[in-house]
Amino acid sequence: MTHRFRGLYAITPETSRHSTSLQDQVAAAIQGGARLIQYRDKGADSSPRRAEARALLDVCRVAEVPLVINDDLDLAAAIGADGVHLGRDDPDPREARQRLGPHAIIGVSCYDQLALAAAAQAAGASYAAFGSFFPSTVKPKAARPAPELLTEARKRLTIPLVAIGGITSQNGALLIAAGADMLAVVTGVFAQPDITAAARAYTNLFPKETPA
Numbered sequence: 740m741t742h743r744f745r746g747l748y749a750i751t752p753e754t755s756r757h758s759t760s761l762q763d764q765v766a767a768a769i770q771g772g773a774r775l776i777q778y779r780d781k782g783a784d785s786s787p788r789r790a791e792a793r794a795l796l797d798v799c800r801v802a803e804v805p806l807v808i809n810d811d812l813d814l815a816a817a818i819g820a821d822g823v824h825l826g827r828d829d830p831d832p833r834e835a836r837q838r839l840g841p842h843a844i845i846g847v848s849c850y851d852q853l854a855l856a857a858a859a860q861a862a863g864a865s866y867a868a869f870g871s872f873f874p875s876t877v878k879p880k881a882a883r884p885a886p887e888l889l890t891e892a893r894k895r896l897t898i899p900l901v902a903i904g905g906i907t908s909q910n911g912a913l914l915i916a917a918g919a920d921m922l923a924v925v926t927g928v929f930a931q932p933d934i935t936a937a938a939r940a941y942t943n944l945f946p947k948e949t950p951a
């Protein structure tokens with residue numbers, strides 16, 4: 740069986756609200772092999788966000804690809820999403836685990852800090868995310884770890900490792916070689932004219948797993 744946390748992790752862009760179009764974009768990313776989808780909307784307006792998240796959950800359920808909600812534990816619980824991604828300004832991972840249950844995906848941002856990742860693992864996180872490894876227009880002020888952080892994290896942690904930030908299909912391979920299980924990407928997938936082809940280019944960076 741292919742590992743659940745291996746491959747492209749596609750994170751939705753913040754665009755004007757056209758939920759049909761966002762659904763189509765996510766479907767295209769899944770078509771290109773995305774293994775995990777995150778709905779990331781930093782807007783304050785919770786009502787359209789709920790509708791959009793529900794619509795994406797429909798797409799993800801049909802494709803049997805998990806949907807994670809960024810920041811908003813209440814929204815994740817309300818729509819029955821597969822999990823939530825939490826950063827330093829977000830709810831505690833222990834609370835999320837309690838609310839969403841033992842099988843939920845609880846992702847935690849660890850920036851450039853191994854200590855945060857160790858704490859996240861102890862708190863029941865499903866994966867630890869590090870980055871931004873490269874300059875990102877989505878989060879220009881993010882911490883900038885070296886890829887070697889992934890190698891160190893691999894030695895110290897047992898949970899899967901997600902790399903994020905300015906990742907392209909050219910620079911992604913070095914992060915996988917350093918220890919990343921997943922590449923989390925916004926621009927390199929969703930700002931491209933052919934989303935499926937763009938997603939496929941990341942998917943192809945991961946060696947195909949042969950059935951046992």
Ligand SMILES: Cc1ncc(COP(=O)(O)OP(=O)(O)O)c(N)n1
Nearest residue numbers: 809824825826827848868901903923
């Ligand atoms: C997979 C993944 N990694 C990191 C982040 C960033 O989370 P956070 O630091 O909470 O910042 P916002 O995304 O909420 O602006 C993420 N969303 N996903």
Ligand SMILES: Cc1ncsc1CCOP(=O)(O)O
Nearest residue numbers: 871875877904905924925926
């Ligand atoms: C949410 C987030 N956290 C660190 S970098 C980043 C944005 C990633 O977007 P992109 O893949 O376009 O650089």
Ligand SMILES: [Mg+2]
Nearest residue numbers: 810825826829
């Ligand atoms: Mg956050």
